[in-house]
Amino acid sequence: MSSSGDIQIPNRLPLLLTHEGVLLPGSTVRFSVDSPRNMHLVRQRLLKGTSLKSTIIGVIPNTKDPEQDSGDLPTLHKIGTAGIAVQVVGSNWPKPHYTLLITGLCRFRVSSLLKERPFVLAEVEQLDKLEQYTTPAAPGPPADDGELGELSHKFYQAAVQVLDAVSLEERFRKALPLLTKQIEGLKLLQKTRKLSPDNEKKVEYVFPGRQFNLDEEDEDDNGDDTAALERKVHEANMPEAAYKVCLKELKRLKKMPQSMYQTMPEYALTRNYLDLMVELPWSKSTKDCLDIRAARTLLDNDHYAMDKLKRRVLEYIAVKQLKTSLKGPILCFVGPPGVGKTSVGRSLARTLGREFHRIALGGVCDQSDIRGHRRTYVGSMPGRIINGLKTVGVNNPVFLLDEVDKLGKSLQGDPAAALLEVLDPEQNHSFTDHYLNVAFDLSQVLFIATANTTATIPPALLDRMEVLQVPGYTQEEKVEIAHRHLIPNQLEQHGLTPQQLHIPQDTTQEIIGSYTREAGVRSLERKIGAICRAVAVKVAEAHKVTKTETPESSMLQEGERLPLIDNADLPEMPIVIDHNTLRDILGPAVFQMEVCIQPTQLTETGSGNRKTTVMS
Numbered sequence: 052m053s054s055s056g057d058i059q060i061p062n063r064l065p066l067l068l069t070h071e072g073v074l075l076p077g078s079t080v081r082f083s084v085d086s087p088r089n090m091h092l093v094r095q096r097l098l099k100g101t102s103l104k105s106t107i108i109g110v111i112p113n114t115k116d117p118e119q120d121s122g123d124l125p126t127l128h129k130i131g132t133a134g135i136a137v138q139v140v141g142s143n144w145p146k147p148h149y150t151l152l153i154t155g156l157c158r159f160r161v162s163s164l165l166k167e168r169p170f171v172l173a174e175v176e177q178l179d180k181l182e183q184y185t186t187p188a189a190p191g192p193p194a195d196d197g198e199l200g201e202l203s204h205k206f207y208q209a210a211v212q213v214l215d216a217v218s219l220e221e222r223f224r225k226a227l228p229l230l231t232k233q234i235e236g237l238k239l240l241q242k243t244r245k246l247s248p249d250n251e252k253k254v255e256y257v258f259p260g261r262q263f264n265l266d267e268e269d270e271d272d273n274g275d276d277t278a279a280l281e282r283k284v285h286e287a288n289m290p291e292a293a294y295k296v297c298l299k300e301l302k303r304l305k306k307m308p309q310s311m312y313q314t315m316p317e318y319a320l321t322r323n324y325l326d327l328m329v330e331l332p333w334s335k336s337t338k339d340c341l342d343i344r345a346a347r348t349l350l351d352n353d354h355y356a357m358d359k360l361k362r363r364v365l366e367y368i369a370v371k372q373l374k375t376s377l378k379g380p381i382l383c384f385v386g387p388p389g390v391g392k393t394s395v396g397r398s399l400a401r402t403l404g405r406e407f408h409r410i411a412l413g414g415v416c417d418q419s420d421i422r423g424h425r426r427t428y429v430g431s432m433p434g435r436i437i438n439g440l441k442t443v444g445v446n447n448p449v450f451l452l453d454e455v456d457k458l459g460k461s462l463q464g465d466p467a468a469a470l471l472e473v474l475d476p477e478q479n480h481s482f483t484d485h486y487l488n489v490a491f492d493l494s495q496v497l498f499i500a501t502a503n504t505t506a507t508i509p510p511a512l513l514d515r516m517e518v519l520q521v522p523g524y525t526q527e528e529k530v531e532i533a534h535r536h537l538i539p540n541q542l543e544q545h546g547l548t549p550q551q552l553h554i555p556q557d558t559t560q561e562i563i564g565s566y567t568r569e570a571g572v573r574s575l576e577r578k579i580g581a582i583c584r585a586v587a588v589k590v591a592e593a594h595k596v597t598k599t600e601t602p603e604s605s606m607l608q609e610g611e612r613l614p615l616i617d618n619a620d621l622p623e624m625p626i627v628i629d630h631n632t633l634r635d636i637l638g639p640a641v642f643q644m645e646v647c648i649q650p651t652q653l654t655e656t657g658s659g660n661r662k663t664t665v666m667s
């Protein structure tokens with residue numbers, strides 16, 4: 052054993068080769084160990100040894116050990132720190148490794164290497180001689196150690212005085228001046244850092260063989276962030292139960308060491324959870340606009356026909372006007388695709404002055420999609436309901452549960468069962484998402500569902516909803532919808548005006564009959580869109596020609612003449628879509644008109660004089 056002061060370390064030490072973090076005497080550092088040599092050291096020395104001596108190892112910084120057992124030993128840093136392994140934790144995930152908690156004792160120098168395998172063993176020379184000053188044999192400053200000796204003696208005296216102060220009052224009196232001095236010193240240090248422009252943003256930490264640049268703002272940010280989060284928790288106005296959970300999580304967050312903020316998955320989990328909790332609209336809501344006349348006008352302006360649906364929506368608003376806390380039934384619009392179910396839902400939200408959010412349920416077959424995952428899962432998330440509330444930022448939006456008839460089922464549970472709780476007015480005031488793990492009141496949310504058929508909606512779910520059938524449109528209705536809504540909308544979306552494009556009613560009928568076959572109007576809308584795009588090209592071309600080929604005469608040089616513009620190529624406005632233009636744009640007719648030949652008429656008038664009826 053080499054001796055130096057009172058700490059004596061063995062003169063042969065097994066060496067732990069680390070490439071992250073530096074152990075200094077007096078500090079405690081956690082090291083992750085997975086290279087073959089280090090693993091052997093842990094297994095054969097730390098786990099098998101029974102004496103205190105066997106827990107002392109040398110830690111050599113800045114050395115990456117090769118991943119393979121057969122790899123050559125890299126050049127070692129000459130100075131290391133001897134430390135005591137105070138904790139060894141083993142794990143097999145994601146691969147076998149140990150986590151060591153080591154407390155540094157003193158520095159040493161590597162004199163020679165004794166063996167390289169299975170772990171590195173070296174002859175070492177102890178360097179630190181600090182201990183002899185902190186435990187002087189006799190009171191009074193040691194005569195021949197100069198300033199260092201004097202300082203260590205003073206420190207020792209102060210520490211013994213605090214130890215001797217048995218009564219609390221005396222201990223305070225002794226400790227307070229020391230504490231004040233320490234605070235003043237820190238303040239001074241901070242001031243000098245701020246004064247120096249180079250140090251304004253960056254603090255440089257230099258360790259033997261390594262250099263770290265820590266962004267001071269970043270460090271402060273972490274502290275400030277937690278304080279800001281705490282403030283938000285207090286301001287979020289959440290119910291008592293949720294508030295308590297948040298305080299508990301905040302406490303956990305504060306206990307985590309700041310230096311591990313970036314690397315600890317626990318930190319990210321807790322942080323994300325708290326971020327969600329403060330963002331949720333626990334008590335934020337919009338004020339309902341319950342003007343029944345305005346609602347009627349708005350609904351009529353947005354949609355043609357659909358009288359039954361509009362009437363029911365108006366009834367709903369009227370009842371809500373009379374009784375504010377309405378636990379109304381869930382309306383479910385059932386009808387073929389493209390008949391405007393979704394867009395009526397959107398109109399209803401606009402009429403009420405509420406936020407609108409669509410939750411597409413088609414293909415959802417996992418109940419955690421609705422209720423979220425428990426936080427113990429890796430990558431856990433809240434469900435779509437809670438996510439939707441976070442998106443809209445208020446607790447009384449209109450939620451459109453689109454395509455409830457296409458909910459699936461799987462081993463991960465039945466999402467329809469999870470929806471039961473969401474839609475049941477008796478239960479949904481305390482809806483508990485697995486991720487949140489505290490109840491959220493959904494009773495203010497207005498749920499509307501849409502489906503193409505009731506046949507595949509689970510009976511229990513169907514039972515909680517009021518079904519409103521939305522039938523398909525007749526040919527005449529489609530023409531009206533096209534001219535009142537679809538054409539103006541498409542013109543606007545393509546930057547065109549009625550002065551540039553005109554689609555006569557005959558053409559609309561031809562589009563409906565020869566290019567679409569549907570109960571709704573979605574294909575019709577797409578075809579009108581295609582016409583708009585084709586016309587937009589022509590209009591843009593004409594625009595370019597007029598702009599580039601007619602320079603102002605004042606800009607012409609002497610002797611130059613205005614170029615002749617052939618206006619014959621420019622289309623006349625508005626561009627009218629007739630039968631031929633329609634063929635040019637959409638191609639040949641896709642569907643033949645279906646004809647119904649009435650047998651009585653056949654006998655009456657003969658086959659040469661058929662009466663045809665267009666089926667819609």
Ligand SMILES: Nc1ncnc2c1ncn2[C@@H]1O[C@H](COP(=O)(O)OP(=O)(O)OP(=O)(O)O)[C@@H](O)[C@H]1O
Pocket residue numbers: 353354355356357386387388389390391392393394395501502503532536537571572573576
């Ligand atoms: N009566 C109507 N008046 C005005 N526009 C309508 C009408 N019906 C449908 N539309 C328009 O048709 C388009 C398709 O409607 P929407 O997306 O609401 O259909 P949907 O019934 O929800 O279809 P899906 O079942 O496929 O979801 C929308 O642009 C909508 O504005």
